Amino acid sequence: MELNKLISFIEQTGRFTTKGVAEIGFGASLMWKSIYWIFMGKKREQTVRSSSVFAQMMEMGVCAVPIITVMNATIGIMMALQGIYSLKMFGAESQVVIGVAFSVVREFAPLITAILVAGRSGSALAAKLGTMTINQEIDALNVMGINPVRYLVAPSFIALLIMLPILTFWADVVGLLAAGLYICVELGFTMNVYVDQVFEVLSVDDLMHGLGKSVLFAVLIVLIGVVNGASVTGGAEGVGRMTTRSVVHGISAIVIADMIFVFMLTR
Template sequence: MATLVDRLEIIGRRTVSGVAEVGLAGALLADTLFWLVVGPWRRQPVRLGAAVQQMAEVGVYALPIVTVLGLTIGVMLAIQGIYTLRNFGAESHVVVGIALSMTREFGPLITAVLVAGRSGSALAARLATMRINQEVDALRVMGIDPVRYLVAPPLLGLLVMLPALTVFTDGVGLLGAGLYVDNELGMGLVPYAQRLKDVLKVDDVLHGVGKSVIFALLIALIGVVNGAGVTGGAEGVGRVTTRSVVQAISAIVITDMLFAFAVTR
C-alpha cells in the first residue's frame, strides 16, 4: 500500500512534469514564431505548401461535419430559447439569445472541440509515430529543425482555419436557428435576419473569433507536446493521442470560462 510519502512523491513528480510540459509548449510557440519571422532570412522558411495542406485538412475537409453540428446547435438553441421565453410570453425575443449565444459561446466552443478531436488528435498521433520511427531524429541529423518542419505548418494552419471555421459555424448555426424560429413562430427569414442585424455587434463576432485564436494555439501546442513526449510503441501513440484530445478539450472549456469571466463582465 502506498504511504503518504509515496503519494506526495507521485503528486510532486506529476506537478513537475506538468510544469515542464507547459514550459515546452511555451518554447515550441517561441520557436515557431522565430522560424516564421527569421526562417526566410536564414533560407529556411516555414513550408507554406505544408501549411496550406494543413489548412485544407483542418478547415476545408471539416466543413461537412461543422455544417451538421452548426445547424444542430442553432436549432437546439432556438428550441431551448423559445421554451424558456414562452414562460414570460417573450418568444419573439429569442433572436437576442440565439445571436449572442451562437457567436460569443457555442460557435467557437463547438468548432474548437470538434477540431481538437479531429485535427489535434491527428497531429499528436502523427508526431508520436514519427518520433517512434526515428523520423524526428532523422530530421535533426539532416540539419532540418523539427519545429520549423513539423510544428509550424499545423500551427499556422490552425491559427488561420479555426477562426474561419468559427465564423462559418456561427453563420450555419444562425441559419439553422432561423429556420426553426420561422417554422415555430412564423417570423419569416428576412425579419429574422433583420433582427439579427439589429442585435449583433461586430464585437460579438470578434469575441468568438478572438477565443478561437487562443483555442487554435491550445489545440496545436497540446497535440505537439503530447506527440513529442511519446514513450513506448503503438500503445504509447494511442495513449498520447487520447491524452491530447482530453487535455485540449479540457483546456478549451476552462479557457472559455476564463475568457468569458475576463471579457464579458
C-alpha cells in the first residue's frame, strides 16, 4: 500500500510537471506566432488591423488611467509617510526624497501598474478567449480563414507593449507628485526644491529600469491571459476558473519576474 502511494505521488508530480511545461511551451508558441503575424501578416494577406490595436489600446490603456492614477498617488503618499517615519529615528527626514524617488520609479510604479493591468486586462482577455472557445467562435474564425492569433492575440500584444510603459511613466509622474505634495507640507519644502532634488537623484537609467520591466510585464500579462483563456474547458464554470487562474498566475509571474529582473541588473 505504501509503495502504491509513492507511485501515485510520483505519477502526480510527473503529470503536474508535464502540464506545466506544456503550458509554457504553448505560451512561447503563441508569442512566436504573434510576432510572425505582426511582421508577416501582410505577406499572408492577413494584416494585423490598426483599428483593433487602437481599440485594445483604448480598452487596456486609456480606460485604466483613473485607477492607476488613484493607486499610484496613494502609494506615493504612503511611501512619503513611511519614509519620514523611519528616517525620523536618525533625524534625517530631509533625505526622504532619495528613498521615495528611487522606490517609486524603480519599483512601485511599474509593479503596481502591472498588477492593476493584470487584474483588469489579463482577466478580461482570459474571459473573452474562454467564452469564445466554448461558443465555437474560435472555430468559426478558423474556418473563415481568419487566424485567431492574428485577429485576437496580436493586437492585444502590440497594444499592451505600447500602453504599459506609457501607463508606467504616468504612474511615475503621479506617484512622485503625490509624494512631493505630502513631503512639502510635512517638511516645509517648496515644490521647486522637491522637484530639483528628484531630478538630482534620478538618472535616465533608473527610469529605463522601471520602463524596461513594464515591457516584460506586458508580455507576461498577455501570454498568461491568452494561455488560460484558450485552455478553457467545461462551460461557464471553466471560464470563471481560468479567469481567476489568469489573475493569480499573472500577478505571481509579475512579482517573480520583477525579482529576477532586479537581481540580474543590480548585482
